Amino acid sequence: MxxxxxxxxxxxxxxxxxxxxxxxxxxxxxxxxxxxxxxxxxxxxxxxxxxxxxxxxxxxxxxxxxxxxxxxxxxxxxxxxxxxxxxxxxxMIESGVASALAAGDGPVGVIGTPATIASGAYQQALAKARPGLKVVAQATPLFVPLVEEGWLEGEVTEKIARTYLEPLIREKIRVLVLACTHYPLLKGVLGKVLGPHVRLVDSSExxxxxxxxxxxxxxxxxxxxxxxxxxxxxxxxxxxxxxxxxxxxxxxxxxxxxx
Amino acid sequence: MxxxxxxxxxxxxxxxxxxxxxxxxxxxxxxxxxxxxxxxxxxxxxxxxxxxxxxxxxxxxxxxxxxxxxxxxxxxxxxxxxxxxxxxxxxMIESGVASALAAGDGPVGVIGTPATIASGAYQQALAKARPGLKVVAQATPLFVPLVEEGWLEGEVTEKIARTYLEPLIREKIRVLVLACTHYPLLKGVLGKVLGPHVRLVDSSExxxxxxxxxxxxxxxxxxxxxxxxxxxxxxxxxxxxxxxxxxxxxxxxxxxxxx
Incomplete structure (x- = not known):
């Protein structure tokens, strides 16, 4: 089967x-x-x-x-x-949430499509699984076109990532859920922008x-x-x-x- | 009616x-x-x-x-x-081609979606209307997401425009056909990157x-x-x-x- x-x-x-x-x-x-x-x-x-x-x-x-x-x-x-x-x-949400909670204790960031973020699905599941957890969600609509265009690194991609992630950095996230199948291809740039103290959770894995x-x-x-x-x-x-x-x-x- | x-x-x-x-x-x-x-x-x-x-x-x-x-x-x-x-x-192609030819004599650039550019429709119509005309076509897939995200100007948009338009600038285009309905919203950045000697043809108009x-x-x-x-x-x-x-x-x- x-x-x-x-x-x-x-x-x-x-x-x-x-x-x-x-x-x-x-x-x-x-x-x-x-x-x-x-x-x-x-x-x-x-x-x-x-x-x-x-x-x-x-x-x-x-x-x-x-x-x-x-x-x-x-x-x-x-x-x-x-x-x-x-x-x-x-x-993909339950497993993504479980992985995020296993990855660390600090505030959790979630990035995804406008529809995913607007639905509040990740935010609600994280809040339910760990009440009081600080969650910062951000729609990152340019990431899919960037991946499809093959611009996986470089000045433009890094600058766009910095712009989107700035509110998450300000809230001192320790874990970032990549809540879109395209985003793992941007792990290099995301790691560079966020630094080594932020764990990236690949929702596909x-x-x-x-x-x-x-x-x-x-x-x-x-x-x-x-x-x-x-x-x-x-x-x-x-x-x-x-x-x-x-x-x-x-x-x-x-x-x-x-x- | x-x-x-x-x-x-x-x-x-x-x-x-x-x-x-x-x-x-x-x-x-x-x-x-x-x-x-x-x-x-x-x-x-x-x-x-x-x-x-x-x-x-x-x-x-x-x-x-x-x-x-x-x-x-x-x-x-x-x-x-x-x-x-x-x-x-x-x-929109016949009228866009007519406008492009009316706008000037030099090489013509065409920017559009991957499907529009890959079809060769503009390139063929321009070549037919003015045999021997130099035409440089370029797919610019990040422009629609940029417009939809509202990033109509700024460093990122300008850098992306420079990257896409570089081959057209090298060929010294005098006219650029904006072969996608979203692109007129980027006229400011396109004009800045190309300079005042390149005429922009709005295919909608x-x-x-x-x-x-x-x-x-x-x-x-x-x-x-x-x-x-x-x-x-x-x-x-x-x-x-x-x-x-x-x-x-x-x-x-x-x-x-x-x-």
Whole structure:
């Protein structure tokens, strides 16, 4: 029984990468909604509709468990969908919060898309898990375009990071949750701007690690199938930057809604 | 009979603004595909599908003429759609090219989304209209996010503009076509980087001016109806930055495909 994984685009392949390291023999079905990417500036209702279409598709393909490898879908849609779905549905927020709390005691910063931050999902989950914790949340909408443009370092990227992180530095955060699949590619710049005393929590790794704990099986021979809602061509060149080098498996174009 | 106008998002309201100045009494129906924005990094087939759904909707609403107020849709979809549509369909490329040629004699630069530039639509139209003309085209994918973030000036925006425009400056362009509805909001920075000897051609104004020439009627009492495919809320605050101050008219949420 394959594991289903989805994201607004190809950024969720960072979660697939971590999952494949944790479960090398498990089959994975991945859907990237590249025809409608991004989700981070869209409404909760629209993100819920898109997420429902994709999870329906993955269920029909036999996924026995589905991971929303997209912080925006996790923040806006997973809670609502989990109420009506039979297949277990995992978001990225619980594991991200657990990792953040394990990483240190001081104030926690959270950066993500405008929709993720505006939802308050991380802020509420952190406050619930550790009452009284100081949390500073900041939308960083230019980070995804910078990563997609490949500007992972340099003067411009550093200056943008300094501008966004200035309020978090002022509040003396000790932990920063990277609440978007693209942000781990900016770890170098973020570490430089924040300094070595701030721990960076990669929500993709945290998500994969939490699933490892709940599954534990490593028997299957793993295959990766990637489904994209737009023509794969322009995205293929960037798949390796998220997934790492190695066999991509098959890439297929699909049209949603499937059902 | 209203004029139909559409764009991937709300940037096309810069064209509406110019159209309302030219035809103050004409009714305008505007569709912004905010649930699937942006188009600039999507495939031709997907942009054609979305554009067909929207033009179908506008036709059913009674539009007697439709303007693709989106350079990406103009470059990738208008030619294909015009072959099957009865309603007259206008893109932004012909008028942008005519304005560029009227603006000067030297080499012409074109900046736009990755999809617009990769299509070669502007480059081919310029070469056809003036054989031998030197054309330098450059995709500038960070400009739309910068405008949407409201960073219309300052060190970061200027540095990004310098990086993108460096190859155009090296080729000594005398005219720059702003082949995306968002870019006129960066005119200040672009002018600063390029200097006063480079003429900036606003494709929105060029498009509206060319329609004025072909219509000439100024009798109707104009009403503006805005239809958005995502919840209007988050976009309303930015409507004025594209449309200018004044009555927005009605804003309605729609679900595509309509037909």
């Amino acid at each position: 394959p594991l289903g994984v989805f994201d607004s685009g190809i950024g969720g392949l960072t979660v697939v990468r971590a999952l494949r390291a944790a479960f090398p023999r498990r089959d994975i079905l991945y859907v990237g909604d590249t025809a409608r990417v991004p989700y981070g500036n869209k409404s909760a209702e629209t993100v819920q509709t898109y997420s429902r279409e994709i999870t329906d598709f993955l269920e029909k393909k036999g996924a026995e468990r589905i991971v929303a490898a997209c912080n925006t879908a996790s923040a806006l849609a997973v809670g609502v969908l989990a109420r009506t779905k039979k297949v277990p549905l995992h978001g 945290a998500c994969a690690a939490s699933l490892q704990a709940s599954e534990g099986e490593r028997k299957e021979k793993g295959e990766l199938k990637i489904f994209l809602t737009d023509e794969p061509g322009p995205f293929l060149g960037r798949v390796e930057s998220f997934l790492g080098k190695g066999s991509v498996g098959s890439v297929e174009r699909i049209h949603l809604p499937y059902g | 209203p004029l139909g106008v559409f764009d991937s998002g709300i940037g096309g309201l810069t064209v509406v603004r110019a159209l309302r100045a030219a035809f103050p009494r004409r009714d305008i129906l505007y569709v912004g595909d905010t649930a699937r924005v942006p188009y600039g990094n999507k495939s031709a087939e997907t942009v054609q599908t979305y554009s067909r759904e929207i033009t179908d909707f506008l036709e059913k609403k009674g539009a007697e003429r439709i303007v693709a107020a989106c350079n990406t849709a103009s470059a990738l979809a208008v030619g294909v759609l015009a072959r099957t549509k009865k309603v007259p369909l206008h893109g 060029a498009c509206a001016a060319s329609l004025q020439a072909s219509e000439g009627e100024r009798k109707e009492k104009g009403e503006l109806k805005i239809f958005l495919t995502d919840e209007p809320g988050p976009f309303l605050g930015r409507v004025e930055s594209f449309l200018g101050k004044g009555s927005v008219g009605s804003v309605e949420r729609i679900h595509l495909p309509y037909g």
